[in-house]
Amino acid sequence: MSEPPPAEPPGSLLGIGVSPGHTAGPVARMAAPPELPARRPVVDPPAEVKAVGAALEAVAAELERRAGAAASAEAVAILEAQAMMAADPMLREEAERLASEGLDAAHALDAAFAAHREQLVALGGYFGERAADLDDLRNRAVAAVLGLPMPGIPSPGHPFVLVAADLSPADTVTLGPEVLAIVTEQGGPTSHTAILARARGVPAIVACPGAAALADGDPVAVDGDTGRVDTGIREAFAQEIRVRHGLERARLAASRGPGRTADGHPVPLLLNVGSAADLRDGAGEGVGLFRTEFLFLDRRTPPSLDEQVAAYAAVFERSPKVVVRTLDAGTDKPLPFLGLPPEPNPALGLRGLRVDRVRPAVLDTQLAAIAQAAGDCEVWVMAPMVATWQEARDFAERARAHGLTRVGAMVEIPAAALLADLLLEYVDFLSVGTNDLGQYTFAADRMHPGLADLLDPGQPALLRLVADCARAGRDAGKPVGVCGEAAGDPRLAPVLAGLGVTSLSMSAASVPAVRESLAGVTFEECRVLAEQALSAGFRERHDRRWKPRPSGANAVEA
Structure with a gap:
């Protein structure tokens, strides 16, 4: 016999529900962006210039690969647009110029992306919306030049509730079936995260600032209808919610x-x-x-x-x-x-x-x-x-x-x-x-x-x-x-x-x-x-x- 739900969950957070459904599971947080190491003396500027170009090419190639494997036209379009941004000749020219003037490749990329981001935010509108995409591209490029894995969806080896500050389009369109639900600290009802989560039928909550306090492994229940995240729940309760969610999805299907x-x-x-x-x-x-x-x-x-x-x-x-x-x-x-x-x-x-x-x-x-x-x-x-x-x-x-x-x-x-x-x-x-x-x-x-x-x-x-x-x-x-x-x-x-x-x-x-x-x-x-x-x-x-x-x-x- 399943454990009855508690009259009042031990704690709860409230965001904006953007993709309906009610499920539960342990938290897995997106990895933090790669940290820049301390600036180092540059003895071979041409080598740093070459590393900058190789990192940007690697990012563009990875996004193009994801686009080729994406299932929907919307996902393909988003990924291809990001690949175009990574291959922007003006961005590359700026990063290579900084590297040729004595910055190591990682700091040259960071500075070039920061300058382009500032320009997009100043333009506002659609360009302002693309600033978050630039942040994702910056993280990928810096990781590539440092020899680190590119940021992406965690893989804990079991179904989980994905928690992140925000999700890039490249991340959202590659969600696997192990992602039970999504909770982000930022975003809005019409963000890429919201649109693509709805298209995939994954319960999602955005604009939930309290999500920053959640830790890997925390058991939570996510209600994409109400925007509520219940914390500190028991596993038997989480299992019951998952069963009900599965039955509801099957019924709707x-x-x-x-x-x-x-x-x-x-x-x-x-x-x-x-x-x-x-x-x-x-x-x-x-x-x-x-x-x-x-x-x-x-x-x-x-x-x-x-x-x-x-x-x-x-x-x-x-x-x-x-x-x-x-x-x-x-x-x-x-x-x-x-x-x-x-x-x-x-x-x-x-x-x-x-x-x-x-x-x-x-x-x-x-x-x-x-x-x-x-x-x-x-x-x-x-x-x-x-x-x-x-x-x-x-x-x-x-x-x-x-x-x-x-x-x-x-x-x-x-x-x-x-x-x-x-x-x-x-x-x-x-x-x-x-x-x-x-x-x-x-x-x-x-x-x-x-x-x-x-x-x-x-x-x-x-x-x-x-x-x-x-x-x-x-x-x-x-x-x-x-x-x-x-x-x-x-x-x-x-x-x-x-x-x-x-x-x-x-x-x-x-x-x-x-x-x-x-x-x-x-x-x-x-x-x-x-x-x-x-x-x-x-x-x-x-x-x-x-x-x-x-x-x-x-x-x-x-």
Whole structure:
């Protein structure tokens, strides 16, 4: 007989739950970054220059190797982007210059990375988000030049709860099945750690400062729904939690059917994908967000029309419906072939649809390729970062001129949400991207570790903007979906449905829990929850522990 859970755990920490699930196990902490030894006299500067280049090449090669073994297009894109950063000729030139002037290789690398990091932080926006990636690359390069193993996931020889200050994309995408859960001291709801943990179905908590006090071997229980880490638990209790977690995952994995509430109100559950490799048969009811930028990464010239047709067709052939987002890049997400100069504030500059102002041929080629690849698939196309009704009108005209009949706009800027009714005079649907919409609504950098609570998609100000969009869609008789990370949150799914959102798009791993969450409440209960969320805030009202009632006779049948 299993040991009953204690009435009150011996101690607990609280962070932000970003990937649902409740499991338990011993802590294994990420190794600390390599320490720089004391500076040593340099007697052979050319040898130090050579060592700098060899270390950077080793880091880039290791990341490229990981990219080749990665399972998803998103993981491949992240790792390839990091490999490009390690191979940056300006970074190498700076480190080699410092080595040639008398610094040993380790200190030359450290100083060069520090200088580049300072520049990225000053630029802010997407560049600021990449500062954490530079920290990871610095640690890998210094370890390589010192002859130490590159930092990475620990391997204690048994299942464990991974605890770290933060996780780099290179670490997150290589998590093995022995990682029961993730707890980080930094990060936010839309960080790489959060997104990739959800995609893998691993319970995760971020922005948990108390995690720094946890030691290797400490038994903890991690609840990715509530953001709570219980410490000092007994092994019998941990075993019971793991068994329940395994049974719950197996039950959810067997879940099938369309998204709908207990009384049959439909809420289609769609997938976020970057390529055909991300599609899973039977996981969703179509694709609600096809991120096309992965095709454009790591290129000095844009992909040709034929290349794009082939890549899009591979997705269209495997799904009955696909919502395509045109290229979401710019000075905040620099792509070499665009040739855009750096900006003082890239998050507020040329990005998304705005790139069309200076590179119109890129959008025209992409629209032509999408239309040519469509075949028998129901293809919808939408533009990112729409701010005005004029932009919505012009994009709709361009897309329809290429033969695309279902044209929409993403709502990622408060201005677009406030003008949702006007946008819908020109487009056929809206898709709310809660990640950027939250960032711009709260003026809070998505990667700022001290502002993660402001990026919680349950914030009432953000939900009110979503409600405005849904209301405009209802009045116009046009669909309004959500494709941000909020869509894959099983706690928020009933709230979004109650606001009037007509579809939810998420990673494949999130679909079963969201399906079950909706099946556990009636549509009227969804509306009540939505009203509560708008007035008092979803997280505060439910103490961040609300769950729908267990699915019973009204649950979606397997």
